[in-house]
Amino acid sequence: MAGRRIALGNNKGGVGKSGAVVNLAASLAEAGRRVLVVDMDPQANASRRLGRPYRPENPTVTVSEVIRSGETGAASDAIVPCGWDGIYTLRIDVIPSRFDLENRISEAAATGAKRRLTRALEGVDDRYDVTLIDCPPSLGHLTQLALSAADWGLALVEPEYDGVEGATRFRDFMADPETLADVGNDHLRFLAAVPSKVDARLGGHTHHLSTLPAIFGPDLVWEPLPQRSVIKDAADEALPLSALGSRASEARAAYDATALRLWKEITA
Ligand SMILES: Nc1ncnc2c1ncn2[C@@H]1O[C@H](COP(=O)(O)OP(=O)(O)OP(=O)(O)O)[C@@H](O)[C@H]1O
Numbered sequence: 001m002a003g004r005r006i007a008l009g010n011n012k013g014g015v016g017k018s019g020a021v022v023n024l025a026a027s028l029a030e031a032g033r034r035v036l037v038v039d040m041d042p043q044a045n046a047s048r049r050l051g052r053p054y055r056p057e058n059p060t061v062t063v064s065e066v067i068r069s070g071e072t073g074a075a076s077d078a079i080v081p082c083g084w085d086g087i088y089t090l091r092i093d094v095i096p097s098r099f100d101l102e103n104r105i106s107e108a109a110a111t112g113a114k115r116r117l118t119r120a121l122e123g124v125d126d127r128y129d130v131t132l133i134d135c136p137p138s139l140g141h142l143t144q145l146a147l148s149a150a151d152w153g154l155a156l157v158e159p160e161y162d163g164v165e166g167a168t169r170f171r172d173f174m175a176d177p178e179t180l181a182d183v184g185n186d187h188l189r190f191l192a193a194v195p196s197k198v199d200a201r202l203g204g205h206t207h208h209l210s211t212l213p214a215i216f217g218p219d220l221v222w223e224p225l226p227q228r229s230v231i232k233d234a235a236d237e238a239l240p241l242s243a244l245g246s247r248a249s250e251a252r253a254a255y256d257a258t259a260l261r262l263w264k265e266i267t268a
């Protein structure tokens with residue numbers, strides 16, 4: 001697979017990174033794409049929301065064991081279909097996370113440690129149309145593993161002061177030649193700044209949205225993803241938005257449009 005791994009990040013927490021990963025995976029699957037979601041956050045929110053929570057009484061291989069191994073192709077041992085029904089089961093696979101992933105951070109100084117996810121995914125995600133990597137709210141080792149493996153970085157931008165700052169730090173970090181040399185990736189590109197959890201009634205949101213083209217470049221700021229309670233409800237219930245009926249229509253349309261643009265850009 002050439003050029004279809006996307007790391008979704010922001011240095012700030014709670015801006016809708018995992019929500020975007022999960023709902024974009026759904027939109028892509030509904031459009032007929034095969035999607036692999038790699039959960040690089042020890043919080044494992046994307047795993048749970050995709051119906052793949054870690055159960056200690058029934059332990060499975062997670063991204064933590066995959067990274068610890070770092071063997072070429074090791075990621076295939078951890079791949080499971082998502083826990084949702086129907087086409088989602090067929091088209092969305094997950095490499096789930098668990099809290100133990102925190103323990104990989106202390107191994108960051110080992111030789112070649114930053115390339116472990118890259119090696120583990122080698123030859124593994126060729127059969128998917130898109131690989132979405134959910135980053136933790138940090139620019140530390142776990143995000144660096146993701147940036148080493150990714151072709152693209154996408155920032156979710158909550159249009160508030162700290163959300164814009166965190167997204168800017170993510171963009172600057174991934175564009176820094178020192179970072180690229182450090183993670184051993186010479187083809188990583190910034191794909192987009194996607195406004196996230198946007199409430200158009202808030203003056204502060206409207207103001208911060210207006211600043212984004214100057215910060216990220218007008219062509220790299222995509223249409224906003226709205227703040228809607230149905231998105232939170234679907235996340236809490238670990239269901240696809242489609243399971244929540246007509247009240248999810250507007251939210252689904254927003255993720256569909258973003259998924260379509262994403263697909264067009266990475267296949268252009
Ligand atoms: N567009 C949205 N509208 C309403 N609620 C949302 C939206 N996107 C995400 N949420 C909710 O906001 C909270 C934070 O979102 P989410 O977990 O996706 O953010 P995150 O950036 O991945 O957080 P973290 O940095 O902790 O990983 C969650 O409760 C989630 O369900």
Ligand SMILES: [Mg+2]
Binds near residue numbers: 135
């Ligand atoms: Mg998250």
